[in-house]
Amino acid sequence: MKTQKAQGLFLRSAVATLALLVGHAAMAADKIPRLANGKPDFSGIWQTTSAADYDLEPHSNRKDAPPGPGIVEGNVIPYLPKALEQKKKNFENRDTLDPAKKGWTLGVPRAVYYPEPFQIFERAADLNIVPQFGHSVRTIHTNHTDHPTDPNDWWLGDSRGHWEGDTLVVDVADFNDKTWLDGAGNFHSDALHIVEHWKFIDANTLEYKATIEDPQVFSRPWNISVILDRHREKNFQLIEDYRYTLDYDQYYPPKPAKQ
Amino acid sequence: MKQRKRMFKLSTILFLSASIMAAYAADEVRTAPVQPPKLGGGIAQEKTVPVILSGAWSGKRLADGQPDISGHWSNTISNHSNFTDPQGRIPGEPVRAGTTQRPLGAREDRAPSRVSDPADGQVPFQAWALEKVKEFQVGFQNPTSPEYIEPLARCAPAGIPKSLYWHGYEIAQYPGYVVFFFSSGTRIIHLNGKPHLPENIKLWNGDSRGHWEGNTLVVDVANHNGKALFGRSGEFISENGHIAERYIFDSKGLRYNYVAEFTDPTVYTRPFTVTIPARKWTEKDKPNGWHFEVEPANTGNRELVLDRFERICTENNGGFGLGAASTGK
Numbered sequence: 001m002k003t004q005k006a007q008g009l010f011l012r013s014a015v016a017t018l019a020l021l022v023g024h025a026a027m028a029a030d031k032i033p034r035l036a037n038g039k040p041d042f043s044g045i046w047q048t049t050s051a052a053d054y055d056l057e058p059h060s061n062r063k064d065a066p067p068g069p070g071i072v073e074g075n076v077i078p079y080l081p082k083a084l085e086q087k088k089k090n091f092e093n094r095d096t097l098d099p100a101k102k103g104w105t106l107g108v109p110r111a112v113y114y115p116e117p118f119q120i121f122e123r124a125a126d127l128n129i130v131p132q133f134g135h136s137v138r139t140i141h142t143n144h145t146d147h148p149t150d151p152n153d154w155w156l157g158d159s160r161g162h163w164e165g166d167t168l169v170v171d172v173a174d175f176n177d178k179t180w181l182d183g184a185g186n187f188h189s190d191a192l193h194i195v196e197h198w199k200f201i202d203a204n205t206l207e208y209k210a211t212i213e214d215p216q217v218f219s220r221p222w223n224i225s226v227i228l229d230r231h232r233e234k235n236f237q238l239i240e241d242y243r244y245t246l247d248y249d250q251y252y253p254p255k256p257a258k259q
Numbered sequence: 260m261k262q263r264k265r266m267f268k269l270s271t272i273l274f275l276s277a278s279i280m281a282a283y284a285a286d287e288v289r290t291a292p293v294q295p296p297k298l299g300g301g302i303a304q305e306k307t308v309p310v311i312l313s314g315a316w317s318g319k320r321l322a323d324g325q326p327d328i329s330g331h332w333s334n335t336i337s338n339h340s341n342f343t344d345p346q347g348r349i350p351g352e353p354v355r356a357g358t359t360q361r362p363l364g365a366r367e368d369r370a371p372s373r374v375s376d377p378a379d380g381q382v383p384f385q386a387w388a389l390e391k392v393k394e395f396q397v398g399f400q401n402p403t404s405p406e407y408i409e410p411l412a413r414c415a416p417a418g419i420p421k422s423l424y425w426h427g428y429e430i431a432q433y434p435g436y437v438v439f440f441f442s443s444g445t446r447i448i449h450l451n452g453k454p455h456l457p458e459n460i461k462l463w464n465g466d467s468r469g470h471w472e473g474n475t476l477v478v479d480v481a482n483h484n485g486k487a488l489f490g491r492s493g494e495f496i497s498e499n500g501h502i503a504e505r506y507i508f509d510s511k512g513l514r515y516n517y518v519a520e521f522t523d524p525t526v527y528t529r530p531f532t533v534t535i536p537a538r539k540w541t542e543k544d545k546p547n548g549w550h551f552e553v554e555p556a557n558t559g560n561r562e563l564v565l566d567r568f569e570r571i572c573t574e575n576n577g578g579f580g581l582g583a584a585s586t587g588k
Contacts, residue, residue, distance in 0.1 A: 036322060043433060105571060119447070121433050128431065128440065135416060135444045137570045145556040145564055154569045235453045240462050242444070245415045245486070251406040252486035253495040254391035256525075 032166070032200040035124060039142075040166050040200055043122045045231040045238065052113040052226055053100075055184035064095075065183070071113070073223040077186060083217040090185025098183050103244030105136045105155050107179025108172055109194060109210050113226050119238050127161070127168075132238040140170050147173050153190050155179065170196040181212075189216040204230040302549050303346050305335040306370045308536045311507045311516045316474040318510040323434040325450075325471060328508050328515070331540040331567075333427035333550035335514075336370040339411070339490035343372040343380055345424075349491045350396040373420075375518070376532035382494050383528045395493030409491055414572035416444030416463040418487020419480060419502055423517055423535050427550040429567060437469060437476060442552070442570050448478055455481040461498050463487055476506040485523075499525045514538050 033041040051059075051068025057077060058070035079087055090097055100106055106114050111131045118131040125143040140159040147158050151174035161170040172194040180187050197209040206228040213221040294309070319327040337345035346369035354360050363369065372380025384392060398407030411417050417425045422441045429440040439446040448469040456466045461484035469478040480502035488495050496502070500523035508515040517535040521527070540551040542563050553565040 121431060121436065121438060123431070123433070128438070130438075130445050130447070135414075135572060137440055137445055139567070139570075141556070141566070143556070143564055144561075145558050145566070148554075148557050148566070152569075155571050156569060237449065237453070237456075238447065239456065239460060240416075240444070240464060242416055242463055245410070245413075245463065248405055248408075248410070248413060249415075249484075249486050251404075251408075252410055252488070253497050254388065254395070254406065255497075256387045 032203050035122065037124050039124070039163055040168070041122050042120045042127065042168070042198065042200075042206065045117045045119045045236060046206060046228040047117040047231060048113045048115070048226045048228055050113060050226050052224075053110065053115055053182050056182045056186055056224060057184070059184070071224045071226050073225065078219045078222055080217060080219055083187075087185050087187060090180070090187055092185075094183060094185050097185070099178065099180055100133070100183060103134065103242070103246070105134050105179060106131060107155060108138065108157050108159070108175075109196065109208075109212075109224070110179060110181055111136075111138065112208055112210075112228070113182075116241065117231055117236075117238060130238065133241045133243065135242055140168070142168070147171070153177075157192070157194070166199055168196075168198040170194075170198070172196065187217065188212075188214045191216045201227070204232065206230075303337045303370070304538075304550075305536070306346065306368070308336075308371060308375075308516065308534060309509075309514060311474075311509045311514060313475045313505065313507050314473050316471075316508070316510055318474075318508075318512050321432055325432050325437075326474060326508060327432070328476075328512060329430055329432045330512075331427055331429050331551055331553070332515070332537050333540060334424040335536045335538050337424065338549070339417070339421050339424055340492070342490040342492045342494045343374055343382070344369065345373060346370045349399070350493075351400050353400060373424075373533050373535055374531055375534035377529075383531050384494075385526060385528055388495070388526045392493045392495070395488075399491060399493065409488055410486060411443060411488075414443065416487060417441060418444075418463050419446075419465060419483065419504075420517065420519065420533055420535060421487055421489055422446065422464075423537065424490075427540060427547070427552060440567075440570055442568075443572055445570075448476070455479075458482070461485075465502065474508045474510060476504075476508070478504040478506070480504060495526070496521055496523050497526050499523055512539060 035041045050071060051066050052071045054065035054068060056070060056072050058075050059065065059068055061067040095101065100114065111118060114131065114133060116132045118129055121128045121130065127140040127142065129138040129140070136156060138156045138159060140161045142161045146160055151158060153176035154174055155176055155178065157172040157175040159170050159172045161168050175190055175192040177188065177190040191214050193213045195211045199207050201207050207225070208228055209223065209225045211221050211223050316326040321327050340349045341347045347363060374380045374382055377383060395407060398404060399409065402408050411421065411425070422428065422439065422443065426442045428442065431438045431440060435449070435451045437448040437450065444464055446464045446467060448467045450469050455468060460482055462482050463484055463486060465480040465483035467478050467480050469476055483496065483498065483500050483502065485495060485497040485500055500521065502519055502521055504517065504519040506515050506517055515537050517537065519533045520530050521533060522530040542565060544551055546553050552568040556564040556566040558564050
């Protein structure tokens with residue numbers, strides 16, 4: 001009798017907890033910002049707290065990086081043997097070869113988890129993503145258009161998105177091979193193809209997942225996942241970081257002759 | 260109008276004030292002189308600057324109340340080859356062997372200086388600064404020193420005001436923001452009244468705070484690093500400069516004039532006004548390799564939707580003067 005009562009109590013509290021959880025989830029879904037058309041509005045300034053850009057794979061600390069658990073599902077990027085050799089060379093020479101060290105465009109998906117904020121400007125027809133670092137702007141088209149039939153090889157690829165419920169699913173193709181995936185020399189070819197899933201966890205947190213495919217470099221598609229936090233500091237804003245100009249910006253503007 | 264008062268006699272001011280009041284009273288900007296731009300055309304499409312007065316906005320509005328001026332825009336008169344004689348040549352441009360220079364004709368047959376005040380169309384440089392500009396104009400033709408290379412040629416942001424007469428660009432609007440997507444950098448205009456960045460932070464595009472006054476986007480620019488020259492003619496502002504901009508849109512949404520007062524006590528003898536006319540480009544226009552770098556999107560043969568070329572500079576790998584191209588087709 002006593003046990004039954006206890007079980008009943010347990011069951012009741014479990015149901016209550018479940019209801020609370022469901023209620024909480026529903027509430028979170030209600031509370032996310034939305035555009036007038038009802039789609040989730042990702043507009044805002046976002047940044048990862050992860051150490052993903054130092055190395056997507058799990059890594060110990062090193063002179064130029066904090067340690068990190070990695071963001072690769074299964075921990076290991078499935079390189080083809082020849083590509084793995086290239087990756088190792090890239091790692092050894094990362095100080096001079098890493099495009100980000102030169103201030104060059106981070107590319108996709110690196111701009112998502114590079115340790116600087118980026119701002120999303122969202123409208124019904126597109127999302128424009130402006131990273132603080134560099135000068136490139138990525139447009140994700142959500143206007144029911146598809147990849148061009150006669151594409152270029154673009155630095156940022158070509159991004160076409162659609163909504164599956166409250167998740168933005170983006171197909172990114174038509175890349176060049178000039179960007180890296182992180183600062184540890186992980187790389188890709190111009191056959192890179194990415195499928196991204198962007199969704200709110202709550203109003204101030206985004207979950208970003210991507211499936212990365214490149215038959216010239218990897219033996220199979222592989223997945224990454226990071227959390228992005230909204231910057232909520234008072235008056236926070238992007239501060240342009242055109243770092244590639246630092247090598248020559250001392251020459252401008254002209255200055256009066258020293259007295 | 261405030262910036263321009265000093266160039267008019269008192270009677271002129273009174274007359275203009277009366278006209279402006281009348282325009283306000285009619286609840287519509289006097290748009291009679293604003294003709295629809297011709298479709299297509301080269302870089303130098305027009306020779307004149309239309310009159311667009313600040314006043315009420317009677318056109319379409321966005322849900323947040325901003326006048327709807329979103330879309331593709333480009334300057335109408337010329338590129339950045341020459342700041343004060345926009346349809347003239349790059350100063351000191353040599354004649355290439357075996358070619359002849361096209362005759363320029365009389366100055367009044369070309370578009371006016373982008374300096375609309377003072378009346379002589381020249382930047383009121385202090386003596387040392389004018390010397391530097393002249394030095395640049397000579398050095399630019401055969402750069403023997405890094406400062407004679409126009410920074411845009413190395414993919415540096417075109418900055419202010421040059422971004423407005425480099426390639427065409429997109430203006431996008433969001434609650435709290437007007438954003439300029441240039442092919443050589445992005446300008447985010449904050450509309451929410453937050454304070455400027457701390458003074459010691461200096462930026463290629465400065466730090467912009469704006470608000471709407473009727474048909475006019477009023478923008479205050481601080482934190483400017485002064486590094487982006489105004490053109491191949493070498494005019495400049497310094498990191499001590501301040502720019503007060505007015506983007507005056509006609510209510511039909513076809514055109515706007517950029518009218519900005521540049522102040523810098525370390526470079527100029529007095530504030531001066533820069534005027535840059537711009538026009539909108541829409542689906543009705545043919546794509547244009549300078550002003551309107553778009554192509555039809557893959558819609559599966561449904562309605563026409565235009566894709567903008569990737570907004571990116573080719574990462575410092577272009578030749579002299581050619582670096583800052585977008586990677587379009």
